[in-house]
Structure formats: C-alpha cells, structure tokens
Amino acid sequence: MRLAILTDIHANREAFSAVLADMADRQIDRIVFLGDFVGYGPDPGWCLDKAMDLVAAGAMAVRGNHDRAVGLADGTLNANARKVIDWTVDRLTVPQKMFLSGLPLVIEDGDLLFTHASANSPDDWIYVTNEQKARPSFLVSKARLIVVGHVHRPQLYSCDRSGRVAGHQVPIGHPLPLLGSRRWLAVVGSVGQPRDGSSLAGYAILDKSTNELTFRRVGYDSATTARKVRAAGLPEALAMRLIRGE
Amino acid sequence: MQQVKPHPGLEIDGFTLGQQLHKGGFATIWEVTHPLYRTAMVMKVPTILDGDDGPTIVGFEVEQMILPRLTGPHVPRVMGVGDFDVMPYVVTERIPGRSLLHDFASAPLPVSDVIEMAARMAAAVHDIHRQHVIHLDLKPDNFLQRESGEMVLVDYGLSRHDQLPDLLAEEFTIPMGTFPYIAPEQYLRQRGDLRSDLYALGAMIYELATGRKPFGDPEKLSQVRKRLWQDPMPPRGLRPDVPEWLQEIILRALEVDPARRYQSAAQMIFDLTHPQQVRLTERSHRLKPDGFWVVWRRKRVMRRVKSLGTPIATSSQIDRAPILLVAVDLAPEMEALSSRLFQSVKRMLTIQPDARVACVNVIKTARIGIDQTIDEYGNNLHVVRLVALKGWAEGIDLTDDRLTYTILENPDPASAVLDHALAVQADHIMMGARGHSTTRRFLGSVSARVVAEAHCSVTVIRLPERPEDQPSAG
Numbered sequence: 001m002r003l004a005i006l007t008d009i010h011a012n013r014e015a016f017s018a019v020l021a022d023m024a025d026r027q028i029d030r031i032v033f034l035g036d037f038v039g040y041g042p043d044p045g046w047c048l049d050k051a052m053d054l055v056a057a058g059a060m061a062v063r064g065n066h067d068r069a070v071g072l073a074d075g076t077l078n079a080n081a082r083k084v085i086d087w088t089v090d091r092l093t094v095p096q097k098m099f100l101s102g103l104p105l106v107i108e109d110g111d112l113l114f115t116h117a118s119a120n121s122p123d124d125w126i127y128v129t130n131e132q133k134a135r136p137s138f139l140v141s142k143a144r145l146i147v148v149g150h151v152h153r154p155q156l157y158s159c160d161r162s163g164r165v166a167g168h169q170v171p172i173g174h175p176l177p178l179l180g181s182r183r184w185l186a187v188v189g190s191v192g193q194p195r196d197g198s199s200l201a202g203y204a205i206l207d208k209s210t211n212e213l214t215f216r217r218v219g220y221d222s223a224t225t226a227r228k229v230r231a232a233g234l235p236e237a238l239a240m241r242l243i244r245g246e
Numbered sequence: 247m248q249q250v251k252p253h254p255g256l257e258i259d260g261f262t263l264g265q266q267l268h269k270g271g272f273a274t275i276w277e278v279t280h281p282l283y284r285t286a287m288v289m290k291v292p293t294i295l296d297g298d299d300g301p302t303i304v305g306f307e308v309e310q311m312i313l314p315r316l317t318g319p320h321v322p323r324v325m326g327v328g329d330f331d332v333m334p335y336v337v338t339e340r341i342p343g344r345s346l347l348h349d350f351a352s353a354p355l356p357v358s359d360v361i362e363m364a365a366r367m368a369a370a371v372h373d374i375h376r377q378h379v380i381h382l383d384l385k386p387d388n389f390l391q392r393e394s395g396e397m398v399l400v401d402y403g404l405s406r407h408d409q410l411p412d413l414l415a416e417e418f419t420i421p422m423g424t425f426p427y428i429a430p431e432q433y434l435r436q437r438g439d440l441r442s443d444l445y446a447l448g449a450m451i452y453e454l455a456t457g458r459k460p461f462g463d464p465e466k467l468s469q470v471r472k473r474l475w476q477d478p479m480p481p482r483g484l485r486p487d488v489p490e491w492l493q494e495i496i497l498r499a500l501e502v503d504p505a506r507r508y509q510s511a512a513q514m515i516f517d518l519t520h521p522q523q524v525r526l527t528e529r530s531h532r533l534k535p536d537g538f539w540v541v542w543r544r545k546r547v548m549r550r551v552k553s554l555g556t557p558i559a560t561s562s563q564i565d566r567a568p569i570l571l572v573a574v575d576l577a578p579e580m581e582a583l584s585s586r587l588f589q590s591v592k593r594m595l596t597i598q599p600d601a602r603v604a605c606v607n608v609i610k611t612a613r614i615g616i617d618q619t620i621d622e623y624g625n626n627l628h629v630v631r632l633v634a635l636k637g638w639a640e641g642i643d644l645t646d647d648r649l650t651y652t653i654l655e656n657p658d659p660a661s662a663v664l665d666h667a668l669a670v671q672a673d674h675i676m677m678g679a680r681g682h683s684t685t686r687r688f689l690g691s692v693s694a695r696v697v698a699e700a701h702c703s704v705t706v707i708r709l710p711e712r713p714e715d716q717p718s719a720g
Contacts, residue, residue, distance in 0.1 A: 017623035018633075025578040156411065161303065161330065168411030173585065176410060177311050181303070181330035200637055219637020221629055 001208040002027055005188050007034035007149025011041030012192030015201040016050065018220035019191050026205060034149035035064025035116035039081055040193050040238050042228035044088045048096045063103035064116040065125040070100050080235045087234065113143035117150040127151050131165045134185050138165060145178060146185040153196040154189035154215045158182040175212035186213055199245035250333040252276055252291045259326060261289060261337055272302050278337055286340040287325055291333065304413050305403030306334055311410060312402045316377050319396040320370035341398045343391035350386040354457035354485060357492065364451045365518040370397040371447060372511035375440050380406045382437060384446035385424045406437050426459045430474045430502050431554040441504040444511060448499025455492060456484045460500060474502060475545040480532040490530035491521045497529040504554055570594060571604045571672035573663045576634050583678040584638060587707045591642060591676060602648045604670050607635045608659040628653055660695035667700060675704045681711065
C-alpha cells in the first residue's frame with residue numbers, strides 16, 4: 001500500500017499538476033491531502049475541483065487554516081493571506097465551499113495520524129519547526145507516524161523509547177526506513193508554495209508495506225504561476241516567493 | 247521495553263535459538279535455525295541494560311537501518327529483524343571463517359600476505375562505500391572471511407549512510423570507534439568522511455606489516471588526540487624489509503589531513519595491486535618519526551584545530567574552461583541513473599571548477615505524423631521538459647552564464663546529442679546508459695552511438711550491475 005501525501009497546494013495549479021504527473025508512474029494506491037487547498041495562489045477553483053474528484057475517488061483529506069478561513073472573519077491570518085482568502089471566497093462555488101467546510105481536522109488511519117498542523121490542538125495551527133514544537137504531538141498521540149504540513153518545509157522528527165525527540169536531516173528522493181523502535185513525525189513540504197529555498201514542489205510517498213517514507217521534489221513552471229498571481233492582482237510578494245522558494 | 251531475553255531453545259518469529267556463540271560488551275551472538283532457511287544463520291541481540299541504555303539502543307537501530315540496505319559478497323545477508331517491543335535482533339547468514347583478529351595475532355606477516363590481505367580488506371571497504379555507507383569502526387574483529395576468500399564487514403552500529411538520517415549525530419555518549427584505528431577527524435566528531443575508513447585500513451595494514459599498532463593501544467580518548475600531530479614510527483624503521491612502496495601506501499593512508507590520503511579505497515587497491523606504479527615520495531624513505539621540534543610546532547597548530555574539513559586541491563589547473571555537455575534522460579524509471587549522472591557532473595565540477603555545463607534533454611518526435619505537444623494537464627511538453635531539466639540541475643552551483651538548458655526535438659536522440667555537441671563545441675559529453683535489453687542489442691543504444699561518433703570525450707554513466715546482486719534462492 002503506497003500513499004502519496006500532498007499538502008499546502010495553495011491554489012497552485014501548475015505545481016499540483018506537476019506533482020500528480022510525478023505520482024502517475026509511482027504506483028500510488030491512495031492520496032492523502034493535509035489541507036490548505038486554497039489561499040496564496042491564483043487557481044483555487046481548478047485545484048478544488050481536482051481535489052474533490054480525487055476525494056470522490058477515495059482520497060483522504062483534512063482541513064487547513066486557509067480552508068477554514070474561507071467564509072470566516074478570521075483574524076489569525078496575516079494581511080496578504082487574508083487578502084487572498086477574501087479574493088478566493090468570491091471565486092468559489094457553493095459545492096466547493098461545502099467541500100472545505102465539511103473536511104475533518106484529523107484523520108486516524110490505523111497507526112497513522114494525519115492533520116494539517118500538529119497532533120496537539122490541531123485547530124491552533126501550531127508550526128512544527130523544531131524538536132520542542134514536535135514533542136507535544138508525540139505526547140497526545142500514540143500513532144506510530146504523525147504526518148503534518150503547514151510549515152512548507154520538509155522535516156522529520158523521531159521520538160525514541162525514552163521519549164526523547166530528535167530532528168533529522170531530510171534526504172530528498174531516498175526512501176527512509178521508519179524504524180519500528182521509534183515513533184515518527186513527518187512534516188511534508190508544500191506542493192504550491194515551498195519555503196525552504198528550493199522552488200520545487202514538495203510531497204511525500206509512504207510505503208506501508210516496507211515502512212519507508214520518501215520526500216520528493218518536483219520541478220514545475222513557477223514562472224507561469226507567478227504571472228497568474230500578478231495578473232489576478234494578488235500581492236507581488238506572493239509571486240516572488242514562488243520563484244525563490246522562500 | 248524488551249519483553250523477552252534470549253536463551254537456548256527460545257522460538258521467536260520462526261527462528262529457534264541454539265547455543266550462544268559469543269558474548270560481547272554490547273551484544274550476544276546466537277546460532278539460530280528457521281524451517282524456511284537451510285543456510286547457517288546467527289542472531290545478534292543487543293544487551294540492553296535496564297533503564298535508559300541510549301547508546302546501545304541507538305547503535306542497534308543504526309545497524310537495523312543500514313544492514314538490510316547492503317547487498318553483495320562483502321556484507322552478511324539479512325534474514326530477519328526483530329521488533330524492539332518483543333526482542334530486538336538481527337538475523338544474518340553465518341560467515342563460517344574466523345575474524346581477522348586471528349590473523350592479526352600472528353603479525354608481522356610476510357609482505358606478500360600483507361598485500362594480498364590488505365587488497366581484500368580494501369575491496370570490502372570499497373564495496374560498502376559504493377553503497378553509500380562509511381563503516382567508521384573498522385578493526386580486525388569486524389572483518390570476517392568467506393570460504394571463497396571475500397572479506398565480509400560486520401557491525402554497522404557506528405556507521406553512516408549518506409542517504410539516511412544520522413541517528414548518532416547528536417549522541418555524545420556514543421563511543422566514536424575503536425581507539426587504535428580511528429582517524430583524527432573521528433576524534434573531532436566528524437562522521438561524514440569515507441577517508442576515515444581509509445585511515446583505519448592504513449592502521450591495520452601497518453599492524454599486519456610490523457606486528458605493532460601505529461599508535462599503540464590507547465585506552466583513553468585523550469590519548470587518541472595525539473595523532474593529530476604525532477606521526478607514527480615508519481614501518482621500515484621497525485622492519486627494514488617492508489618495501490618502500492608499501493610504506494608509501496601505509497603512511498599515505500595515515501595522513502592526518504584527509505585530503506592528503508587516498509581519496510577512495512579503489513585508489514588504494516590499485517596501488518596495492520600495482521606496486522611498480524606507486525609514486526614514491528619522501529614518505530617512503532622515512533626511517534624514524536619526525537623530531538621533537540617538528541612535532542612540537544605541529545602540536546601548536548593542531549591542538550587548536552576543530553575540524554579537518556578540507557576542499558580537494560586541484561594540482562593542475564586546466565588552461566581553458568572546458569564545455570561539458572550533459573544529456574539527461576528524465577523518464578521516471580531512469581531516476582536512479584539520472585541522479586548518478588548528477589553526482590558525476592558535480593564530481594566533474596570539483597575536478598574542473600571552471601567548466602561550463604550545457605544540459606540537454608531530447609524529446610523524441612515521430613518520424614511521420616503529428617506529435618502530441620500538450621500533456622494531459624494542458625501543459626506544453628517543451629516547457630514541462632525544460633522545467634524538469636532545470637529541476638534536475640538544481641544543486642549544480644554555477645552562475646547562469648555557465649549553466650545552460652536546451653530541449654532538443656528529434657526522431658533520433660543520438661543524432662540530436664551529437665549535432666548539439668558539435669554546435670556548442672563540447673569538450674566532453676556525459677550521459678547515462680540504460681541497462682541491457684534485447685531490443686537495445688538489436689537496435690543499438692543511444693549512448694553507444696554517441697560514444698562511437700562523437701568528436702570529443704564521452705563519459706557514459708551506468709548503474710553498476712553485478713551477478714551477485716541478483717536475488718538468490720534461499
């Protein structure tokens with residue numbers, strides 16, 4: 001059983017389709033979306049329709065903070081993010097909004113836990129960026145593997161048998177064996193707005209039979225997406241960061 | 247925590263334990279049988295003390311992670327791995343021969359035996375390096391021998407796999423290796439240099455040739471530090487019949503600065519098997535260690551050194567910047583090959599830092615008829631390829647004017663590459679070659695034609711294929 005894990009698509013059609021194309025030849029049995037389908041990017045409608053089709057065909061999906069902000073006067077988003085969400089709301093259909101509002105915060109699948117930000121207080125949208133921020137997730141969940149997004153930077157943490165949490169380097173493109181002697185927390189990189197200095201779209205593949213996780217990066221036409229961001233009159237900073245990957 | 251303790255007669259996951267073969271500081275080794283395997287096998291069980299026994303556990307986790315990824319004659323084949331919740335273990339084939347400890351006990355050995363044994367040891371080390379693993383705890387006890395003569399490397403508890411997270415990176419209580427053999431950079435807690443293994447090989451060959459360890463038998467870590475400035479007694483000072491070329495090999499491997507050692511085990515094997523081609527330097531003539539004042543001056547410098555990270559020096563600069571044409575196959579099944587090609591290009595750029603790199607990818611068009619230029623998501627195929635090619639090249643650290651991308655469209659990929667190489671006046675073509683197949687045998691391969699017809703050098707990158715990589719019945 002091989003799962004493709006996609007998160008933080010952020011209405012980036014070019015990145016989303018590049019990732020789907022990359023998955024096509026990699027024997028994926030099921031897709032998991034970790035939320036933030038919309039926000040920041042210029043193609044919310046197309047991305048949502050594609051995701052809704054995939055969910056109808058068996059994909060799992062949880063809700064992210066940008067998805068929740070649709071139709072809410074939410075003060076927690078930064079100014080640029082809020083601006084894009086307001087722009088997005090006017091462009092979504094009723095079924096698309098219903099899809100977003102119907103998504104769960106957390107999905108538990110056997111010994112796996114999927115959520116957008118963190119296993120502890122999943123609706124507080126905590127950024128897991130270091131070992132201290134990862135530790136509470138291990139405390140509240142018994143899952144062997146917790147998979148989150150939200151940070152837009154691929155990361156990997158483990159919790160050993162004495163409860164010590166350690167961060168690990170994340171080699172791209174090589175399967176990492178998730179040793180049974182530890183529990184793991186993977187932060188999957190963003191499909192539609194990478195922020196780790198590489199503009200390549202990120203996603204991950206979890207092979208449940210070999211218990212291996214592979215972080216992948218895929219090239220996509222970020223110049224086109226940036227052009228669309230500008231054409232839609234969205235903040236320039238959002239176009240630039242796609243090209244720079246920051 | 248661990249629920250079961252090993253004992254004779256214990257049955258676990260189908261394995262039945264026989265007698266205990268060895269009891270070491272961190273693990274016990276047991277003879278085991280399994281109804282599905284006829285091969286003789288051993289089980290290694292870590293001795294986990296009650297409470298927090300971090301170092302033993304992490305070391306065993308590292309071994310559980312790395313060992314199953316290694317293949318070939320120089321590593322023991324893994325049959326099973328145990329769950330930490332019940333009883334952690336690794337079951338491997340049993341290597342019948344004794345460890346080298348036995349041979350080291352009778353050192354000094356005749357020079358011919360030293361060379362022969364050293365070459366076999368280096369071959370085993372090269373094999374695991376080729377598979378991305380640095381052993382970092384090479385010592386006679388960790389070399390076993392097959393009846394067919396190959397050395398088998400065991401005990402990967404301190405090893406480093408360059409594509410896997412280093413679970414030991416932050417473990418400061420972990421022993422950093424075996425004191426008589428560890429390289430100075432290991433003392434400085436650097437775990438990423440394969441040349442550390444070559445240092446250990448040098449120390450072992452020294453011992454085989456002279457009957458003495460180059461730095462004695464330090465018991466405390468602080469005594470290890472001395473090898474940052476104190477050179478060992480040259481082998482010929484202990485045993486005059488050690489040939490100069492062998493001393494050259496040993497002392498080169500034992501250089502403090504990794505950049506001055508052999509850069510790969512393969513280079514070392516070459517020298518061991520071609521004594522007449524070993525270039526003798528001042529090292530080969532030494533008969534005693536450096537004098538007091540030389541060592542004292544070195545100590546003043548070296549005791550402040552925090553790391554031995556050194557760039558590879560280019561002794562000969564090329565008078566004009568060469569143009570390197572890299573033909574990249576972006577098909578998903580060629581991923582391993584294209585990533586190897588990427589590594590080779592990077593390596594080429596360390597040798598030729600002034601090179602310009604022209605990346606090309608060929609879209610094979612139909613000879614007759616209309617080509618599809620749009621993919622299923624409505625993207626222009628040319629743009630998609632260009633973007634993918636740039637994605638492949640990310641990490642090649644060159645300014646834009648020295649790194650170019652071109653997508654060629656041609657029904658004949660070999661012609662496309664050849665024509666383009668002429669057009670850009672390439673000095674060197676680098677490309678991957680797909681594996682062997684019947685079709686290719688009859689139709690000929692792209693790389694074969696480029697090699698045959700190119701006007702310049704061509705490097706063809708292949709994924710290594712070896713008969714022993716084939717799965718065997720068992």
